[in-house]
Amino acid sequence: MSSTILLFLSLAVSAVASPLRPKFYSESCPQAEQIVRDVMKKAMERETRSVASVMRLQFHDCFVNGCDGSLLLDDTPNMLGEKLALSNIDSLRSYEVVDEIKEALEKACPGVVSCADIVVMASRDAVALSGGPNWEVKLGRVDSLTASQEASNKIMPSPRSNATYLIDLFKRFNLSVKDLVALSGSHSIGKARCFSIVFRLYNQSGTGRPDPTIEPSFREKLDKLCPRGGDESVVGGLDATPVIFDNQYFKDLVKGRGFLNSDQTLFTFPETREYVKMFSLNQSAFFDAFVEGMIKMGDLQSGRPGEVRRNCRVVNKRPGEALIDVDR
Numbered sequence: 001m002s003s004t005i006l007l008f009l010s011l012a013v014s015a016v017a018s019p020l021r022p023k024f025y026s027e028s029c030p031q032a033e034q035i036v037r038d039v040m041k042k043a044m045e046r047e048t049r050s051v052a053s054v055m056r057l058q059f060h061d062c063f064v065n066g067c068d069g070s071l072l073l074d075d076t077p078n079m080l081g082e083k084l085a086l087s088n089i090d091s092l093r094s095y096e097v098v099d100e101i102k103e104a105l106e107k108a109c110p111g112v113v114s115c116a117d118i119v120v121m122a123s124r125d126a127v128a129l130s131g132g133p134n135w136e137v138k139l140g141r142v143d144s145l146t147a148s149q150e151a152s153n154k155i156m157p158s159p160r161s162n163a164t165y166l167i168d169l170f171k172r173f174n175l176s177v178k179d180l181v182a183l184s185g186s187h188s189i190g191k192a193r194c195f196s197i198v199f200r201l202y203n204q205s206g207t208g209r210p211d212p213t214i215e216p217s218f219r220e221k222l223d224k225l226c227p228r229g230g231d232e233s234v235v236g237g238l239d240a241t242p243v244i245f246d247n248q249y250f251k252d253l254v255k256g257r258g259f260l261n262s263d264q265t266l267f268t269f270p271e272t273r274e275y276v277k278m279f280s281l282n283q284s285a286f287f288d289a290f291v292e293g294m295i296k297m298g299d300l301q302s303g304r305p306g307e308v309r310r311n312c313r314v315v316n317k318r319p320g321e322a323l324i325d326v327d328r
């Protein structure tokens with residue numbers, strides 16, 4: 001006998017992440033990695049800095065409840081997102097590049113590739129396209145159903161941080177002192193605002209004096225770029241070669257030419273200094289350690305259920321109750 005049963009079913013909207021692995025999309029969306037690389041290349045042609053800006057998103061996403069694309073969610077009336085958190089507001093940028101990647105992927109393979117994975121692939125591409133190492137990324141992350149501005153405020157470090165603070169912070173994420181120094185080498189590309197350094201130019205630790213570890217001629221340059229009382233949205237390169245991913249950042253630190261306090265402190269503090277010296281002398285040791293650190297950072301997961309968002313800025317619409325005919 002055939003009877004029609006009305007079933008109220010909450011469709012499977014969330015999934016728990018399976019273990020991350022390389023080539024996760026090789027069957028479901030074989031062109032995924034190429035699509036990401038192509039859009040990143042185009043973004044770089046439009047604006048060189050944009051790839052550095054996208055790469056930074058991995059750090060700010062992964063440290064806050066794991067790599068789950070939570071950073072990419074716009075605020076809603078019921079949720080304060082992470083975009084306006086202390087370290088992110090007026091600072092993180094190039095979200096539109098992620099949107100562009102997502103759009104291209106949705107055209108090719110609708111509903112398959114998560115925004116969290118896009119951030120990880122795009123960050124790798126940013127480094128490779130800037131002359132740094134290329135590596136295979138593990139994939140299969142799911143996107144969060146929410147975001148936490150509060151968690152971001154608590155976790156993301158200020159540019160004033162010193163090495164001891166950063167060592168402790170990174171340890172909480174299973175990242176070693178070596179990982180910290182290597183990952184800070186991401187500042188080999190990109191720019192920062194005067195806002196992030198005026199305290200060290202004019203009032204380091206409330207002394208009313210500049211940070212004594214800044215090399216004098218570099219300080220003169222920074223003073224010109226960021227005069228007292230000037231426009232703090234002006235930007236300067238994080239190292240002497242801000243569009244090339246290389247070990248110049250570490251060479252700069254050894255000379256007292258680090259841009260951020262959090263950068264220079266890696267050379268000032270003995271626990272981190274040896275790594276800075278080593279990476280300044282050996283670019284391939286830096287590249288190897290950087291890749292290892294990025295993979296470890298990419299492994300951070302919240303373990304919470306998630307979904308593959310259709311639009312990285314908003315959680316998918318809940319289908320609610322669906323009316324389904326079942327034949328018996």
Ligand code: HEM
Pocket residue numbers: 049052053054055056058059090091092093157158159160161166183184186187189190191192193194195196238260262
């Ligand atoms: C170790 C602790 C870190 C601190 C304290 C820190 C802090 C900062 C600050 C203050 C800026 C400039 C923001 C502004 O002035 O608007 C910046 C830029 C940047 N950070 Fe970090 N960062 C850290 C680690 C990392 C890591 C682990 C990555 C990536 C793996 C990263 C990638 C970047 C990039 C690429 C930029 C330049 C972005 C652009 O040009 O738009 N940072 N960081």
